[in-house]
Amino acid sequence: MNQIKIVALVAFILTAPTFASNSLIPVSKETKEMAVSLRDKAIKDDSAYEILKSLTTEVGARHPGTPGEKAGIEWGINKLKALGFDKVYTEDVKMNGWVRGIETAEVLIPSYQKLTITALGRSKSTPEGGLEAQIVHFESYADLEKAADGSLKGKIAFISNRMERFKNGAGYGRANIARSKGHELAAKKGAEALLIRSIGTDDHRNPHTGATNVAMGYTMVPAVALSNPDADQLVRLIGYGHSPKIRLNIQTKDLGAIVTKNVIGEMTGRELPNEVVVIGGHLDSWDLGTGAVDDGAGVAIAMATATLIKNNTEMRPRRTIRVILWGAEELGLIGARAYAKAREADGTIANHVIGSESDFGAGPVYGLQSSDNISENAMHVVDTMAGLMGELGVTRRSGNTSGGPDMMPLAALGVPALNLMQDGTDYFDLHHTPDDTFDKVNPEHMRQNVAAWTVFAFIAAEWPGSFK
Ligand SMILES: [Zn+2]
Structure with missing residues (x-):
């Protein structure tokens, strides 16, 4: 900056009635x-x-x-x-809709027990009436990655990692990959369905739903979350040396093209x-x-x-x-x-x-x-x-x-x-x-x-x- 410009700038700053920057x-x-x-x-x-x-x-x-x-x-x-x-107005937004219907699960072997589950967003349905299969346990998404492709034919992949509690929610992102992408990985390994421990920090018998990485249509296999106590129950059963067999019935619906709205109000x-x-x-x-x-x-x-x-x-x-x-x-x-x-x-x-x-x-x-x-x-x-x-x-x-x-x-x-x-x-x-x-x-x-x-x-x- 040359001297004339500096002088001009100083003069401007000194005289500027409002705001120079x-x-x-x-x-x-x-x-x-x-x-x-x-x-x-x-x-x-x-x-x-x-x-x-x-x-x-x-x-x-x-x-x-x-x-x-x-x-x-x-x-x-x-x-x-x-x-x-x-001013109050709305804007139409085109999207693809998805809704849940029936969702039930039971342990059949070693003893009959009901499980508390919910379908993840855009989960595919099981065959009508459900499917019956043994579960195979993985402690994390990373552990499921290590399984050989196609090795889970006729089985249900069960990922049991638990979300950690933090004031700022830092545990969510870390745990969430099982929910968002687990269905793809389970399909790659040949599994019939994906079962995850809910991404949540409570100990109540409430499953947590949530989105998968699917934008339209369905997940690659039915994808389901268990409540935390139910996930613990399955982990304990496996700890006793059992190979639990479960029945899973998920019926969901792709609504196809629908319109939602952003609702806007202005002062x-x-x-x-x-x-x-x-x-x-x-x-x-x-x-x-x-x-x-x-x-x-x-x-x-x-x-x-x-x-x-x-x-x-x-x-x-x-x-x-x-x-x-x-x-x-x-x-x-x-x-x-x-x-x-x-x-x-x-x-x-x-x-x-x-x-x-x-x-x-x-x-x-x-x-x-x-x-x-x-x-x-x-x-x-x-x-x-x-x-x-x-x-x-x-x-x-x-x-x-x-x-x-x-x-x-x-x-x-x-x-x-x-x-x-x-x-x-x-x-x-x-x-x-x-x-x-x-x-x-x-x-x-x-x-x-x-x-x-x-x-x-x-x-x-x-x-x-x-x-x-
Ligand atoms: Zn939200």
């Missing part, structure tokens, strides 16, 4: 005071808990292709309108209406429970956050707050991928200033993490948010984030993201089970979540600088 854009005193005032209102406000109660009670499970999903979409539209969102920005702060959760749920912690809680937190900001500010924040209730997350981020693809195609992806999804249950927020692509000059804003969340027990955390599962397609296109990290110590006790119900949710935790989300969403929408 992000580094010069503080979070104003008024913005901070408003964020604190909103936070302190949110911590006494039960609207997220009430929204969640309505969704889980008046609708229940919301699995794509079922009447429950349709009712959930209607509920989302009506609730956003009733809460006073400026229009007063000054930069085209610039969007994204918050949200996914509206679909697995079919076994009522989708309370996964992800009714996230839906309710996002809806309550935007509503609280609207009801307690004289004017709308500078930017638009867009609440997205994504469709068909559980079967592979289908709504989220379609949303991002459409914004990439029409160029509005550039208007997405920052975003985050709440999809890790209903535990309290304890950390604030930011994506690596947030500009150095905007870091002080994230630090300010974390500081104002400090009273809620939140601290600033290192590490990169995509901002939640449904934010991943947006993050991949360069949208900055934050992660309001929730305590997920108990999340995988309930996750994808019949026990994912409203009674498990603590109203105090819901209030704490909304308080933290309000600080984030309000400052992101009000601070005039760029996060990129």
